[in-house]
Amino acid sequence: MSARVKAWLEILGDLFWLRPALIVLGCILLAQFGVWLETAHVAGYDPSSPDTNWGYSGGAEGARALLSAIASSNIGVAGTTFSITIAALTLASGQMGPRLLRNFIRDGRNQAALGIFLGTFAYALMVLRTVRTVEESPFVPHLAITGALVLALVAVGTLVWFVHHIATSINIETVVDAVQQDLCKSIAAHTRDEPGAARPAETPSGRAVAATGGGYVQAMDADALAAWAHENRVTVTLRVRPGDYVPSGYPLAFLSAQIEGAEAAIRDAVTLGRRPAALQDPEYSIRQLVEIAVRGLSPGINDPFTAGSVVDHLGDALCRIAPQHLPTGVVVRDGRPVLVHPVTDYDGLCDAMFHMIRQNAAGSVHVLGRMLDVLARVAEVERLPDRATELARHADLVVAAARRDVADPSDLADLEDRYRRFRDIASGVE
Known part of the structure; x- marks a missing residue:
């Protein structure tokens, strides 16, 4: 389909x-x-x-x-x-x-x-x-x-x-669990058992194909576009991924050579719509969970327990990713890359999960402590050093926010203990 x-x-x-x-x-x-x-x-x-x-x-x-x-x-x-x-x-x-x-x-x-x-x-x-x-x-x-x-x-x-x-x-827990189930399905659909081909280092160049109308990228038929590129012996470099907003006239892709019918092939492969869709965007469900947490941390609601529950579910998603490989966005046919497109990498997933929650949880000892605990649990099941480094970066940001905004010495000491526990676990991976 x-x-x-x-x-x-x-x-x-x-x-x-x-x-x-x-x-x-x-x-x-x-x-x-x-x-x-x-x-x-x-x-x-x-x-x-x-x-x-x-x-x-x-x-x-x-x-x-x-x-x-x-x-x-x-x-x-x-x-x-x-x-x-x-x-x-x-x-x-x-x-x-x-x-x-x-x-x-x-x-x-x-x-x-x-x-x-x-x-x-x-x-x-x-x-x-x-x-x-x-x-x-x-x-x-x-x-x-x-x-x-x-x-x-x-x-x-x-x-x-x-x-x-x-x-x-x-019920808030029912909603969080339902969104997390969607996130788990998205993770299962977007992860691989084996690592993909390495992305080329050169900057995309060549003939540009612009969008005729604006909208969110809802879906992308990578297989069909790769088959077209392989048939015409060109390399297509897309600049957008599902979830991105494309303004009118924005270059959707670059082609290594000028081919007749390229505009129709690329526009048929990239589906634009009025709003984002969860079909191929793994960050869609993450943004929904993060919004629940941020609203729970707002002064009008003041529900840090909901934010802590969201952090737990996000940690579960990262643990599911740990034994898998994320796609690199390179499609190879007969040993030659025919399609290169942006994808959500591990760093981008972690940023989408933790940045806004940390920024809005400044001063909330419960949420900051839960974030450090979740990062430690994820680091305990993660075996790739570059991912452990990314988890350590977020742990450093959390403890920096705690040192800046937590005034009570005993609360800060508890967060420092959790941070040291994380470093002890992460050092075994790095």
Whole structure:
């Protein structure tokens, strides 16, 4: 599947109305099918038979009253469900940041719950229009009405489940864990068992290919672009990576030689959008976690425990990276590099994880101490000296912030002890 198709599918996941619309359409088709079974006498259902009285066996007036009650109650519950969802989104936006709203909107369970209520309403309406009394040439679709009863019971269970789901989904620990799961999936997708080819040292030069429009790089089809470059025997050097913002007219890439059709090939391989996407950007989930921590450290919220929990989850992500290799951004075909593109390296990941938290945690002994402990744990499982050096750089920045902003001597002494413990562990790697 191409990167452009994947980016398109991810955009579809952001549409809150899509799943409910599909469920409503399915319920309408189900209602039509139930009525058809009754008119075609395919099922052989006889409401007067004692062997088949498990379904609806009343008359037209009772059917109309029942279907009207089901339709009116479910549309009311659907409005309540939507209101609860909006309240949850407002709470999440205020406490955890507006960028996390995307996670709630993309939650298929919220969309499915709303779809079930709207689908039951649509099903009841579609069946209700076929019910006719004696004065109208009597017709009562007993099977379809029985289906409406089943859907009504499903809607009752969905309401109870939905309230439970919303109550747990807005819990800060649940949100942090969900974002961390996305980060773990991104790490698994972007790490390798073997090291990649070394990046060339020369500065990119040659013919430039500029962007025709601005936007965030949401996805990049490196395989297709590398295949095109190999076929035309050129080297393509991209200047952007997923997550970068590209202004209009900015040179997207340089080509080692002028080739016809290069602009179309590069623009087809690089998908731009109005907002960043998590599809190929490993820093996307990191930024979400960091935003939760920074908001927790703000004076208005003052929740250092949330920031400490975020630091723990970020440390877990670095421990998952420890036995793996990050891509170098070089694609080789037949022993020759055909595509060179920017990638997120280990230093960039650590900077994205710790810089903003450290800057906003100045004076918070709990968070600074947790950062030193997490860095020590990561250093204990890390075996590459250059990565240990990067961890030591962040530990030096943390202890420097502590020496500058922590006034209590005993608190500072505790942080100094943790820093020395980190140096003892990191010295065994370096």
